[in-house]
Amino acid sequence: MKISISVVIYSVVFLLCPLMAQAKTSDVLVLKNGDRITGEITRIWDAEITIEPEYADEFNVDVPAVAYIESEREFEIDLADGRELVVTFPGADAEGNQIIKTGSGTEVLALSNMLELDEPEDYYDWESIVDLSGDLKKGNTDSRNTKLRAATTLKLGDHRHIGELNLFREEVGDTVVKDQTIVNYNYNWLFNDPWFFSALTTFERDPIIKLDSRVTASAGIGFDIWNTPSRTLSVQLGVGVRAEEIGDESTTSSVATWVLRYSQDFFSDDLTLFHNQSIIPTINGRRNTSIRTSTGIRYEITDLLYANISLDYDYETVPADDTTVSEDIVVLFGLGLEF
Known part of the structure; x- marks a missing residue:
């Protein structure tokens, strides 16, 4: 196939830009059986939490098996009541209920009410x-x-x-x-x-x-x-x-x-x-x-x-x-x- 030099240059511009490394902050899933999984949470979808530990490829954990989440990172979440929020997960209250922190304060949230979670766009x-x-x-x-x-x-x-x-x-x-x-x-x-x-x-x-x-x-x-x-x-x-x-x-x-x-x-x-x-x-x-x-x-x-x-x-x-x-x-x- 004959390709003009301009076409090749035009394409290479988009394929050879330098990559930029991103620092990762560890998140923690605390399970109801007491186990803790440390890694990077990437999403919640279809009642499953996807997490990628440093020692393994990412895998899914059923939401009903999780007691609460700990993370200082911000996430975008969709709730069953129709709200869309940007939150962090400080952990649990004294009764073990999940706490989320928004721009207007903190509130208790049942993880089962979270329809979707995604990492905010970089x-x-x-x-x-x-x-x-x-x-x-x-x-x-x-x-x-x-x-x-x-x-x-x-x-x-x-x-x-x-x-x-x-x-x-x-x-x-x-x-x-x-x-x-x-x-x-x-x-x-x-x-x-x-x-x-x-x-x-x-x-x-x-x-x-x-x-x-x-x-x-x-x-x-x-x-x-x-x-x-x-x-x-x-x-x-x-x-x-x-x-x-x-x-x-x-x-x-x-x-x-x-x-x-x-x-x-x-x-x-x-x-x-x-x-x-x-x-x-x-x-x-x-x-x-x-x-x-x-x-x-x-x-x-x-x-x-x-x-x-x-x-x-x-x-x-x-x-x-x-x-x-x-x-x-x-x-x-x-x-x-x-x-």
Whole structure:
């Protein structure tokens, strides 16, 4: 696959930023049988407390087995009465009841009334993944699909930067029928959390179908439905322009953009379900609507290595090359690294 130097530089910016170490404060679970578990509490969900001791991987403890929590760190909690609070856990009162401390004072809380607990977001947060996936079909005509994906999310205070590089290649027999490069950069400014301003830029090319370049730039508004370490669901809607070079023709169109991002961890974060969706219809200009989705699961093999399976859907109402199929569905299996 031929990739321009600018595309490579554009992608490396998001993959090679230095990591910043974070100091950890120990939390304590005091169990009803008298045992104490010291480590880092990461969440409460589905009546289970997830904690990671220094001597082992994280594991879950049933909430009914816990007498109380001790922690000087702040947590965001959702209660059964509908309240959302930022609290610390000083320990228990004289009767052994859990005490929580809020900005307005202290109160007694039954742990069973806590529906969810998450760590508050750090000012600086970073997550990157790189994976290689593919499939191989044997029959009257052999075919092979290969996908290389690299993505990074960088958060600095109220500013979120999401960069992604996708390289797709499809071969039928000895013929390359798809050689697609897609680079996305999505900037979010959380001016009034959970609302954010969004600016989206995408670059795409596939010389096989004579698409020399397709650049889309849009701005709009977005909303974080969920935004915690264990689950994310955000949507954004914008308007912008699209410039295309197809063969000897250059066109400029006005477009709308819709982006949905979802991910959720299960089984102590060992399994992640994800769904990413992009819909870009033309408002004025070359009539075309492009739809791309990627849905799948990632399974953590080690802290660094994961396996993944995804269903990718790529559809265009009016493709760049009228001779190509406008709908492409492929199931891919692969391995990746997360850091």
